[in-house]
Amino acid sequence: MLVVFALGMWLVIATGSKLKPTTTNDGSLTAKSTQTATTQTTETPVIQRSPLSILLLQIIVIIVVAKLFGAVFRRIGQPPVMGEMVAGITLGPSLLGWLSPQTMTFLFPTTSMTTLGVFSQVGVVLFMFIVGMELDLEHLKERASSAIMVSHASIVVPFLLGSGLALALYPTLAAPNTEFLPFALFMGIAMSITAFPVLARILKDRGLTQSPLGTTALASASIDDVTAWCILAFVVALANSTAFIQSLLTV
Numbered sequence: 001m002l003v004v005f006a007l008g009m010w011l012v013i014a015t016g017s018k019l020k021p022t023t024t025n026d027g028s029l030t031a032k033s034t035q036t037a038t039t040q041t042t043e044t045p046v047i048q049r050s051p052l053s054i055l056l057l058q059i060i061v062i063i064v065v066a067k068l069f070g071a072v073f074r075r076i077g078q079p080p081v082m083g084e085m086v087a088g089i090t091l092g093p094s095l096l097g098w099l100s101p102q103t104m105t106f107l108f109p110t111t112s113m114t115t116l117g118v119f120s121q122v123g124v125v126l127f128m129f130i131v132g133m134e135l136d137l138e139h140l141k142e143r144a145s146s147a148i149m150v151s152h153a154s155i156v157v158p159f160l161l162g163s164g165l166a167l168a169l170y171p172t173l174a175a176p177n178t179e180f181l182p183f184a185l186f187m188g189i190a191m192s193i194t195a196f197p198v199l200a201r202i203l204k205d206r207g208l209t210q211s212p213l214g215t216t217a218l219a220s221a222s223i224d225d226v227t228a229w230c231i232l233a234f235v236v237a238l239a240n241s242t243a244f245i246q247s248l249l250t251v
Contacts, residue, residue: 054112055119061107065091081201124197131200131209131218143212147219154224155192162191182239189235193228194221 073083208214
């Protein structure tokens with residue numbers, strides 16, 4: 001079949017090379033064609049891409065690269081979600097955008113990031129819905145006190161370390177007229193927030209979602225996130241109030 005296809009293509013090309021385009025006596029048409037050809041040769045051609053084709057290409061590339069890195073990390077005994085995160089870094093501006101900005105722009109144009117972000121949020125919502133359906137509430141009720149203790153203990157240590165790190169980062173990274181207290185609290189809370197979807201994915205890959213350990217971990221992470229986000233709201237309010245007071249003193 002391939003031989004027949006090759007012979008047929010050779011026959012078509014050989015026959016078509018002997019043909020000549022039909023000439024016309026219409027001078028205006030000839031002038032218009034010449035002008036169009038000149039314009040096309042002088043201007044850079046712009047390729048119009050539909051949003052659907054861009055989205056489909058992005059989904060295919062993301063799935064293939066994520067599966068590839070996930071399989072590699074599974075081979076070395078690590079959760080596949082870590083490989084998927086590395087795949088995101090690889091396709092992002094940190095690596096692909098640094099090595100080949102043209103490829104980065106072609107695969108992920110700026111105008112398509114909103115649609116891709118909406119799809120990513122829908123995927124996270126559906127995944128968390130599945131995790132919630134598999135969560136055993138009886139185990140959660142039995143270990144509520146343990147989950148609260150583990151959650152707050154997991155906040156204290158990273159919060160302290162993040163606040164200590166602010167001592168070294170404040171002179172170089174803090175914005176002008178920024179007080180140290182909001183900056184230190186922000187660094188501490190940024191280190192304390194748990195990546196709940198990542199934890200849920202790791203537990204699901206390990207088959208621990210319905211186990212007592214997995215239930216306690218998910219409950220602790222959820223309490224951790226609620227507490228951390230409340231503290232973050234307090235930090236934002238404190239920073240805004242400090243800036244407002246400083247502006248009043250300046251006036």
